[in-house]
Amino acid sequence: MWLSSLFLIIGGGSNVAASVSMMVITDSTPETKRSQIFMYFNAAVIIAEIISPPVGSLLMKQSLWVPLLLNSICGAISILLSWYIPETNEHAARHQDGDYTKIPSSGDNEELSGPLPGDLGSIMALAHSLKDSMQIIFTQKNVALIAISFLISTFARDSMAFLLQYISNRYSWPIAKTSWLLSFRAAAQLLQFMLILPWVDRKMLKRFERQPRKKDLYLARISILAITVGFAILGIAPGVGLSMFGIAMYTIGSGFGTFARSLISSLTEPTMIGTLYSALALMETLGSLLAGPVMSWAFRWGVNLGGAWLGMPYLISAAICGAMTTIILLIRLERPESGVGNTEARLA
Numbered sequence: 510m511w512l513s514s515l516f517l518i519i520g521g522g523s524n525v526a527a528s529v530s531m532m533v534i535t536d537s538t539p540e541t542k543r544s545q546i547f548m549y550f551n552a553a554v555i556i557a558e559i560i561s562p563p564v565g566s567l568l569m570k571q572s573l574w575v576p577l578l579l580n581s582i583c584g585a586i587s588i589l590l591s592w593y594i595p596e597t598n599e600h601a602a603r604h605q606d607g608d609y610t611k612i613p614s615s616g617d618n619e620e621l622s623g624p625l626p627g628d629l630g631s632i633m634a635l636a637h638s639l640k641d642s643m644q645i646i647f648t649q650k651n652v653a654l655i656a657i658s659f660l661i662s663t664f665a666r667d668s669m670a671f672l673l674q675y676i677s678n679r680y681s682w683p684i685a686k687t688s689w690l691l692s693f694r695a696a697a698q699l700l701q702f703m704l705i706l707p708w709v710d711r712k713m714l715k716r717f718e719r720q721p722r723k724k725d726l727y728l729a730r731i732s733i734l735a736i737t738v739g740f741a742i743l744g745i746a747p748g749v750g751l752s753m754f755g756i757a758m759y760t761i762g763s764g765f766g767t768f769a770r771s772l773i774s775s776l777t778e779p780t781m782i783g784t785l786y787s788a789l790a791l792m793e794t795l796g797s798l799l800a801g802p803v804m805s806w807a808f809r810w811g812v813n814l815g816g817a818w819l820g821m822p823y824l825i826s827a828a829i830c831g832a833m834t835t836i837i838l839l840i841r842l843e844r845p846e847s848g849v850g851n852t853e854a855r856l857a
Contacts, residue, residue: 527554528790533594535774535782540721541714544728544771545707551767552702559695652785654836655773658733659789661833662765663796665740665826668804669694669759678812679819680749690756697760706764725772726840728764733834735762740827744820755823 530550538546568575672694676687709728717723739759746752770789777785804822811821 525790528786528793531770532782532786535786536779540771540775541719543721543774544725544767545710547767547770548702548706548710548764552699555695555699555702559692559699649776651840652773652776654840655769655776656785656788656792658769658833658837659766660792660796660799661829662733662736662769663793664800664803665736665830667797667800668740668822668826670800671804671808671822672756674808675743675819675822676749676752680752682749690753693753694756694760697757698763701760701763702767706767722772722775725768725775729768729772730834730837732762732765732768733830733837735759736765737762737827737830737834740823740830744823744827745817746820747817 531547534546534550535543564579565576568579672690673684673687676682676690677684710724713724713728714721717727735758739755739757739762742755742758743752746755773785773789774782803825807822807825811819814821
């Protein structure tokens with residue numbers, strides 16, 4: 510069981526797989542449709558998450574090996590399908606508008622001091638190339654800030670893993686009775702991504718005169734604000750009813766990642782999308798790694814203090830998302846767009 514995690518070193522796990530899928534979608538779709546395609550992708554993931562637990566439970570009654578065998582079959586089908594996905598980088602490069610911020614490369618004005626032997630030369634060349642490519646994150650303030658927002662949103666999202674224990678401890682509900690809240694949240698998110706958010710996206714695109722960057726920025730601001738309010742309500746709610754309202758507010762903001770990803774993609778050269786999405790996958794992984802111990806500590810601290818302090822994990826998430834909301838609100842689209850992808854966002 511422990512050794513199975515070692516294989517994540519090769520493929521990177523679900524975060525990398527999702528990032529690669531999003532990268533292919535970004536390369537293959539126009540900017541005006543991108544966020545809606547992301548929503549349907551997220552809806553498909555939620556459907557799988559809703560269906561897989563009961564199916565797994567039923568199969569485990571037959572044998573513990575049956576769910577593992579089904580998982581292997583599904584993985585093999587995914588690999589087979591991915592084999593037929595065409596290369597999309599050239600398609601993206603042909604359709605770029607040439608109005609993206611150019612990333613300076615240190616390779617343009619400095620070279621390696623001399624030929625290096627075999628493997629060492631390959632490693633140094635790879636490190637040099639990686640350093641040049643990662644400048645896409647650190648030479649553009651807005652791209653860097655939006656990338657960091659993925660770490661923050663993932664960190665905050667993973668705090669919802671304590672929802673069952675929180676509701677059970679604070680309101681003295683049995684776990685069996687509390688578990689239906691997770692089903693409520695999953696169903697609400699599915700409704701969001703399948704129907705509500707695509708409709709809102711289309712309406713906002715018309716309102717902003719088919720300027721998708723302005724639309725994505727506006728909706729990202731609304732979403733991160735809703736997430737902040739939702740966490741704050743969860744942290745201070747004296748009763749289950751108000752906690753339900755907090756969960757609903759959080760669900761309203763669940764499209765933040767979709768709009769932020771669409772926005773950051775539009776601010777980046779199409780030929781650098783692969784590097785960008787690798788960085789986003791890294792941010793999401795770091796967010797998950799930090800959320801586990803920090804939220805576990807905050808939950809234990811809240812339990813020890815008792816009373817209203819039981820909501821400590823969500824108060825911390827609200828404070829972090831509040832700070833991120835302030836940063837997102839500072840982003841401005843400086844020039845009016847004359848066409849899709851024809852403006853550059855800068856920090857006011």
